[in-house]
Amino acid sequence: MKIVERLEVVLGKRSYPISIGSNIIQEDNIFWPLKPGNQAMLVTNKTLANLLKDKVLFHLRKSGVKIDQVILSDGEQYKTLNEMELIISALLEKKHARDTTLIALGGGVIGDLVGFAASIYQRGVRFIQIPTTLLSQVDASIGGKTGVNHLLGKNMIGSFWQPSSVIIDIDCLKSLPYNELISGIAEVIKYAIIFDEHFFSWLEENIKEILSLNQKAISYCIKKCCQLKSQLISLDEREKNLRALLNLGHTYGHAIEVHSGYGNWLHGEAISVGIVMATRTSELLGYLKKQDFKRIIGLLKRAGLPIKGPKNMSAASYIPYMMRDKKVMSGEIRLVLPISIGKAKIYSNVDKNIILSAIKNSQ
Ligand code: GLY
Numbered sequence: 001m002k003i004v005e006r007l008e009v010v011l012g013k014r015s016y017p018i019s020i021g022s023n024i025i026q027e028d029n030i031f032w033p034l035k036p037g038n039q040a041m042l043v044t045n046k047t048l049a050n051l052l053k054d055k056v057l058f059h060l061r062k063s064g065v066k067i068d069q070v071i072l073s074d075g076e077q078y079k080t081l082n083e084m085e086l087i088i089s090a091l092l093e094k095k096h097a098r099d100t101t102l103i104a105l106g107g108g109v110i111g112d113l114v115g116f117a118a119s120i121y122q123r124g125v126r127f128i129q130i131p132t133t134l135l136s137q138v139d140a141s142i143g144g145k146t147g148v149n150h151l152l153g154k155n156m157i158g159s160f161w162q163p164s165s166v167i168i169d170i171d172c173l174k175s176l177p178y179n180e181l182i183s184g185i186a187e188v189i190k191y192a193i194i195f196d197e198h199f200f201s202w203l204e205e206n207i208k209e210i211l212s213l214n215q216k217a218i219s220y221c222i223k224k225c226c227q228l229k230s231q232l233i234s235l236d237e238r239e240k241n242l243r244a245l246l247n248l249g250h251t252y253g254h255a256i257e258v259h260s261g262y263g264n265w266l267h268g269e270a271i272s273v274g275i276v277m278a279t280r281t282s283e284l285l286g287y288l289k290k291q292d293f294k295r296i297i298g299l300l301k302r303a304g305l306p307i308k309g310p311k312n313m314s315a316a317s318y319i320p321y322m323m324r325d326k327k328v329m330s331g332e333i334r335l336v337l338p339i340s341i342g343k344a345k346i347y348s349n350v351d352k353n354i355i356l357s358a359i360k361n362s363q
Helices: 046-062 081-093 108-123 134-140 170-175 178-195 197-211 215-235 242-247 250-260 267-284 290-302 318-323 352-360
Strands: 002-009 016-022 039-045 066-072 101-106 126-131 145-150 153-160 165-169 334-340 343-348
Touching (some): 016 215, 081 145, 108 134, 108 153, 134 178, 134 215, 165 170, 170 215, 178 267, 178 290, 215 242, 242 250, 242 343, 250 267, 250 334, 267 352, 290 334, 318 352
Parallel strands (some): 016 165, 039 066, 039 101, 101 126, 126 165
Antiparallel strands (some): 002 016
């Protein structure tokens, strides 16, 4: 039972810790800033309810926290205003006051829903993230992006609302379905492509160890991504510039998720294909060398991630979804494109024919 690492997202008075470790849910002070006598609402999903919920409840009750719970359905298709209302109703029914704390125990869906509920309940209450999937541990739980999906677009309703603490227990990954683990690796590879060639090479060498959850490799990998993300959030909390780079692959990937029906493609699977399409776009534009393109596709493949989009989705059908992307400005799609391994840039006015060719080449 030990804390592997404690990082900080530096945001002045709203700064918060990220605690990373193995079996750390059992540490006494891990649920900081909760104190004895505080009220809290644990929100989790049906899948995790049996596994982890009781452990968390036990430790919170032992430390004197007055805790209630809501259990939601599991899956991206439930990241809706309807589920969020269930959280709000439970808070009202159990008479939670403005000084309550919401606790998100789950993957990106639970984290986004709970964060959004926390941002609007009584005009804003505290929340703690306990991410249980690799994807949410390396990305979604950090940085305060919260929200729900709309039938016409992913994450279209939401807010920026930072958690008070992020608790990453690496042991959660032992019970994570394999396809979910792989899905998380897409976001890990994304960080390396955008920011860190050395990390990319490390991933090429250690992908097998990560997939087999080798403790040393997975801890390093999570820590590295959390470091990159926390530095970025401290510099650009509201995605005015640098943070937008984290959307590599997401403009194409979100199109796949919405078109296929939420939940039919895991987020990371769609992002993997989105990264391939962005990488291909960059290569067609002459920004990225062919050998870098090959390395990126090679690593995604070796991780077991998909590199081709859905067969029943024509290249032209991506465009309307891409036009609704949150990066669109003055009616122009803006794309994050890798220009080398370890470096990416945002481009507007990319020729639509090139975008379409890149999509066609990845089908
Ligand atoms: N997941 C991308 C971001 O937090 O900005």
